[in-house]
Amino acid sequence: MSLLFSPLTLRGTTFANRVWLAPMCQYSAVDGVPNDWHLVHLGSRATGGFGLLLTEAAAVVPEGRISPQDAGLWNDNQADSWSRIVDFVHGQGSRIGVQLAHAGRKASTYRPWSETSGTVPESDGGWTAVGPSDLPFVGYEAPRTLTASQIADVVQAFADAAIRAARAGFDVVEIHAAHGYLLHQFLSPRSNLRTDSYGGDLAGRSRLLLDVVHAVRAVWGEKPLFVRLSGTDWVEGGWDIEQTTELAGWLAAAGVDLIDMSSGGNEPAAIPVGPNYQVPLAAEVKRRVGIPIGAVGLITEPQQAEQILDDGGADVVLLARAALREPSWPFRAAHELGLTHHDIDYPAQYTRGSWPDPVPAGR
16 A cells, blocks of 8 residues: 555544645635535545545635635635535545635735736725735735734634534634735734734744634644645745744644645745645654644656655645646546555446556566
């Protein structure tokens, strides 16, 4: 059995394999409510063999959406709609987690395929974004600086969303603290210019994320809790791997079970994009902290994914764009890694399309 298709257990929850679906925004919700698109998008990856599906960013408050078409989990109607999707995924033998998020200064923007870009005005369904400081993201309008009491409201919103996630039946909660969204904005010294207890040194800039983790853990109970981090801003004087490593130790002590390691997003940067380009970030945190790690970023081929695990650079791999192109990527991966169709749980309806068993040498 390959490592990629060996089970993993975190806090009593077992995942059938270690090839997981990364969160990918679909920009297709109405009033934050997921719909048939989300059911088919996630459901097809569940029937395709992924051991865990992570939803797109689900905003914990309306003003935390990246775009007006983002999904959310700030009310019970949204939770009920997510529940239908959760039930289907569970019926296929997969696990599902929700990524809880707040976009901060990168909120109220047009979705990627809109003819217009930048900040959505109130006249077109937008709103005023918020952030740790009034420093805008390049090309967007300046956010409103959060007060201490408003920060406390954000923490409570994450906890309330986690309660709804539990009621909807999710197996995992992932807190989104990467890609230049609100929690990452607080972490980075280039976007957090505060002089109060939520700014300044690493401890101050990390305070909001740690407050959110403690609040979510308190209501989420004994289920897996993940945090997605950007290991570096790829910008001089910004968030970097040294700060990430120290923070990861604090997160592990606070009850986080896995770090989902990405990078960038807080400001434009020259990122050395290529196969495995973020794996060294994951491997460094895993080596120094020991917490389970997920690697993501241009992981496209089965042997490539297997090698990352063999080398000890991560405990799981997460696919995004490759999974958009190929919803049943895990089935092909299993075949190319030498597993037979008897080793993999195909949906009964799909067994006629299973990959053939390898032909023994000499025949």
